[in-house]
Amino acid sequence: MKQTIVMVIDDEEQMRKMIRAFLEKDGYTVFEATNGSHALSLLNKTKPHLLIVDVMMPFMDGFTFAQEAKLLSSIPLIFLSAKGEEWDKIHGLKLGGDDYIVKPFMPGELLARIESVLRRAYANKEDSNVLTIGPLLIDYVSHQVKLNDSPLSLTRKEFGLLNILAKNSGRVYSREQLLHLVWGEDHKSSERTVDTHIKTLRLKMGDHGNLIETVWGIGYKFEV
Amino acid sequence: MKQTIVMVIDDEEQMRKMIRAFLEKDGYTVFEATNGSHALSLLNKTKPHLLIVDVMMPFMDGFTFAQEAKLLSSIPLIFLSAKGEEWDKIHGLKLGGDDYIVKPFMPGELLARIESVLRRAYANKEDSNVLTIGPLLIDYVSHQVKLNDSPLSLTRKEFGLLNILAKNSGRVYSREQLLHLVWGEDHKSSERTVDTHIKTLRLKMGDHGNLIETVWGIGYKFEV
DNA sequence: AGTAATTGTGAGCTTATTTTGAAAATACAG
DNA sequence: CTGTATTTTCAAAATAAGCTCACAATTACT
Numbered sequence: 444m445k446q447t448i449v450m451v452i453d454d455e456e457q458m459r460k461m462i463r464a465f466l467e468k469d470g471y472t473v474f475e476a477t478n479g480s481h482a483l484s485l486l487n488k489t490k491p492h493l494l495i496v497d498v499m500m501p502f503m504d505g506f507t508f509a510q511e512a513k514l515l516s517s518i519p520l521i522f523l524s525a526k527g528e529e530w531d532k533i534h535g536l537k538l539g540g541d542d543y544i545v546k547p548f549m550p551g552e553l554l555a556r557i558e559s560v561l562r563r564a565y566a567n568k569e570d571s572n573v574l575t576i577g578p579l580l581i582d583y584v585s586h587q588v589k590l591n592d593s594p595l596s597l598t599r600k601e602f603g604l605l606n607i608l609a610k611n612s613g614r615v616y617s618r619e620q621l622l623h624l625v626w627g628e629d630h631k632s633s634e635r636t637v638d639t640h641i642k643t644l645r646l647k648m649g650d651h652g653n654l655i656e657t658v659w660g661i662g663y664k665f666e667v
Numbered sequence: 668m669k670q671t672i673v674m675v676i677d678d679e680e681q682m683r684k685m686i687r688a689f690l691e692k693d694g695y696t697v698f699e700a701t702n703g704s705h706a707l708s709l710l711n712k713t714k715p716h717l718l719i720v721d722v723m724m725p726f727m728d729g730f731t732f733a734q735e736a737k738l739l740s741s742i743p744l745i746f747l748s749a750k751g752e753e754w755d756k757i758h759g760l761k762l763g764g765d766d767y768i769v770k771p772f773m774p775g776e777l778l779a780r781i782e783s784v785l786r787r788a789y790a791n792k793e794d795s796n797v798l799t800i801g802p803l804l805i806d807y808v809s810h811q812v813k814l815n816d817s818p819l820s821l822t823r824k825e826f827g828l829l830n831i832l833a834k835n836s837g838r839v840y841s842r843e844q845l846l847h848l849v850w851g852e853d854h855k856s857s858e859r860t861v862d863t864h865i866k867t868l869r870l871k872m873g874d875h876g877n878l879i880e881t882v883w884g885i886g887y888k889f890e891v
Numbered sequence: 892a893g894t895a896a897t898t899g900t901g902a903g904c905t906t907a908t909t910t911t912g913a914a915a916a917t918a919c920a921g
Numbered sequence: 922c923t924g925t926a927t928t929t930t931c932a933a934a935a936t937a938a939g940c941t942c943a944c945a946a947t948t949a950c951t
Binding site for chain 4: 635638639641642657659660
């Protein structure tokens with residue numbers, strides 16, 4: 444996830460600020476709302492990926508807000524409450540809350556639950572097994588490589604080689620290192636073999652073959 | 668969901684019995700396992716919709732089990748633990764647990780969390796009795812497969828193989844993984860066996876046999 | 892138990908990939 | 922510019938992986 448947007452809805456300023464601090468330290472973008480109706484009106488503008496809602500709020504309580512919000516969107520939602528009573532937990536989860544945190548909580552718990560909820564909610568949309576770098580896209584799950592959306596058909600060694608180089612783009616690897624990493628500890632192949640695979644890789648990458656650069660006297664590197 | 672199956676994995680008999688009692692009263696079907704490896708071997712046979720796993724167990728702890736289980740399936744999982752420490756929570760949620768309950772808990776909380784997790788996990792899936800992908804239709808209830816509306820008569824292993832591949836279309840599986848998933852943990856068959864079944868599958872699928880692709884050096888995948 | 896259907900195996904065959912070595916091309920240093 | 926070191930290229934040879942098939946073993950059905 445590039446830039447995850449979280450909306451915090453709580454009437455207590457101190458709590459909002461605290462959560463904002465935790466989240467921003469971890470790279471999230473945070474919007475605040477002081478009450479439910481304010482939050483509802485912001486939904487469309489800010490398009491958050493996650494809502495964190497205090498249960499106890501004046502005017503519109505967290506549960507009512509959750510009901511409304513679920514009608515408008517399918518944004519995942521975490522309840523926040525000082526009341527640890529069981530009834531609230533059940534009520535919250537049944538209304539479509541995706542998780543429930545009892546105040547006071549530790550920063551780590553908040554972050555872990557946020558991650559967990561986001562992972563679940565965006566599980567199918569998010570390609571967590573994909574590496575994109577420049578025009579290149581490497582999908583480990585389907586074992587496919589795409590260059591500007593057109594698929595490249597690579598053999599195993601080619602795939603491994605490109606993978607190492609692209610994953611650590613900018614870093615130079617000697618042929619020996621590449622043999623070690625792609626072929627294995629006990630490789631017995633000559634360094635010429637690497638050259639040949641680099642050649643076919645460049646060939647298959649066509650115009651973009653120059654993404655793999657030769658570092659004279661040292662080895663190869665991937666550079667965007 | 669017709670009949671929801673829950674597998675409870677805990678070494679303490681008392682805890683298992685208690686959870687079983689709660690759940691059965693609410694209409695769930697419950698299987699028990701006393702340890703992680705036992706549970707893993709039961710997964711294929713019992714096909715639970717949800718796993719409830721104690722973190723502290725002899726031989727294979729809950730986290731290790733969760734890791735293994737997530738490789739084999741996407742069954743949602745709730746951790747159960749007496750240890751309320753933050754580290755455990757984070758660890759559990761990061762390993763793909765869908766929720767976390769601290770013992771002792773109240774029956775109502777357990778049920779609410781179970782419902783919540785199940786609702787999330789099976790929210791987007793349709794009736795979940797039928798899988799359609801490309802020209803293929805797999806009906807789990809009648810154990811029937813149709814290709815462009817004309818029925819395919821598949822044997823059990825063929826069905827299992829096609830099912831895994833189609834359900835996770837795009838994903839490459841090694842022969843070993845397929846043996847593991849379709850034949851079971853304790854398979855003793857050679858990898859050639861997979862080849863043979865793939866062959867007959869392709870044969871039966873006629874023109875669409877190429878839906879199952881060979882990924883050279885890796886295994887097979889289903890690709891539309 | 893007897894029969895049919897399904898599943899498993901291994902060996903030969905086919906095909907794709909990998910390796911190699913030597914010649915040609917290129918880069919660098921002085 | 923020249924000589925040397927390094928890289929690139931190529932096609933043939935070696936290797937590895939996949940496919941097929943006939944038949945053996947197992948399982949399911951009556």
